[in-house]
Amino acid sequence: MGERNLPTVQHGDGHGVPVRRGLAPLDERLSQPQRRCAECLRELRERTGLTSEELAERLGVDRTRLSKFLNGREVPRLEIATRLHRLAAECAGTEVSQAEAAEIRALMYAAVRVRNPLQAREFELAAAREELDHHRAEAIQELADLQQELHDERKRRQDAEDALEELTFGSREEIRVLTDERDAALDRIVQLEDQIRQAGAMLRLRERDAETLDQITRATDAELALWESSGTGDLAGICATVVYLRDADEDDAADRLIEQIVLGYPVRHVVSLAHELNSMSRFRESVMVEHGLVRLRRPIDLFRWLSGEDRKSEARSNLITTLANVAPVGNLVRFHKACVDHGNTDLDFDLQKAMMERSRELLTSKDDYWTEDLQNQLEAMRAALAERRP
Structure with a gap:
């Protein structure tokens, strides 16, 4: 389905100013999740006040892809949807609503969950990243709170010890109170030091979880890039996709795909990819793969x-x-x-x-x-x- 052509507005000077064309009705065969997703994207498009040509250019997609998004036949990648949401807020002079952004992601996930498990995985990983970032922030705050409390307890213990040293003619009750204060602070210091060690260990584990999730996300991005480019996912398909993008003057897309492959595939596959590209006389691409491998991959992987x-x-x-x-x-x-x-x-x-x-x-x-x-x-x-x- 395409957009309906609306007439131009004629001004007194006889020149016609094109009116932004409306969208054709949604196909009745769309599922409910697909329809709701498309309606949401259409609403964002309306907020921008841009023509399809202008919007496609701002989003970095061709107009055909944009039409498929708005007609419910495809669901955009998360980065494109995020770009559209920010653009709509910018054009409307408002701030991006995080609640609305979360609702849009939920609609998009519902639209792809059944028919496109590969794309659904992107949304699942994004949700996992948000949850992990939330837990990591909590762990950082917990560690900071414990360290502050430890500082306070150490000061409390020192104050009690100083008071005991200065107490020359104090009563037994005064000595007992200060001694109890010092001992309570010492006990709490021991507890806090143990809690800080555990909190530090948990934070390090969260960091390792984030590294693992990053690796999984990069592998998923690589597979999605191949899928979007109709690649097969094997070595021949990757080479063909890289060559196709480069020859189509889609250098940014080709570079991004190479980076995703370098980061997401086993080292042996990446080395084979560089060799295959070199045998095809695609020397620039081969060098990019090799350089990306030693610059971006963990040394332990190499x-x-x-x-x-x-x-x-x-x-x-x-x-x-x-x-x-x-x-x-x-x-x-x-x-x-x-x-x-x-x-x-x-x-x-x-x-x-x-x-x-x-x-x-x-x-x-x-x-x-x-x-x-x-x-x-x-x-x-x-x-x-x-x-x-x-």
């Missing part, structure tokens, strides 16, 4: 994959070279730490050799043990090579 590769493997050699060339210093240090922790001296040596061959310096202050350790190893390797030269 270490685990490299540890399982034969030392003569070309893919192993290429990744170590890329790691030595472009990885952030922090990633190099953490990779070195992983090598030492797991006793993989060969991998550690190959990384240091690659760094030295390319004159890669850490260029950072020796502010921690592992940075200093890696720097010392590089200096020792340089000194050993210098001794061998005639």
Whole structure:
């Protein structure tokens, strides 16, 4: 279904000013959740006061996709819906209503839950993120409250001890009261210190939960990007999608897909993707994949994959070279730490050799043990090579 063409308004000078076209009625075959979602999106569109062309441009989608959203045939990604909601508030001169935003997300989730489980997963992860952020904020506040109470109790204990020392001719009752005050503060301090240790542990666990959820979200984003681009999800489908987007002058979409694949897929698949793109003479895309891998992935992920590769493997050699060339210093240090922790001296040596061959310096202050350790190893390797030269 498309939009109905309305007449233009003629002014005295004879020029016609186009009137924003209305939307065709919704298809009666839409389910109730699809209808309610489309009606909500249409209402937001009306608030913007923009034409479909203008709105599509502001949202970063083509007009055909926008039409499908407004006619209930597709449900937009969360980021697009959020953009539309903010745009509607901006055009109306109001603030974004969080309650309304939550209601819109619920309508969109209801519309995709049955017919599109992949897209529904995006909404479920977003809800999990909100809940996790809420619990994390609570944990931070709880830890701050406990630390403040511990500070107060320590002061209370110190005040009682100071008063006892200054009490020269006090009665037994005064001494008893101050002693009880000091002992009660000491008991509470012990309790608080234990509670703070537990609260700190819970906060660290929340942080790890957030990291895990981020990884799951990135993998889901990658699959959604492939689905939206009609990719198959396998290596050939990913390559075809990247090439299609690049050749269609959709560079931002291609770059975003590469980043999502790098972050969401196993390292071995990402390495294979870089190799496949290189064999297709898509050198720019291949380099982007390799650089993204060493810059964005956790060093421990790279270490685990490299540890399982034969030392003569070309893919192993290429990744170590890329790691030595472009990885952030922090990633190099953490990779070195992983090598030492797991006793993989060969991998550690190959990384240091690659760094030295390319004159890669850490260029950072020796502010921690592992940075200093890696720097010392590089200096020792340089000194050993210098001794061998005639």
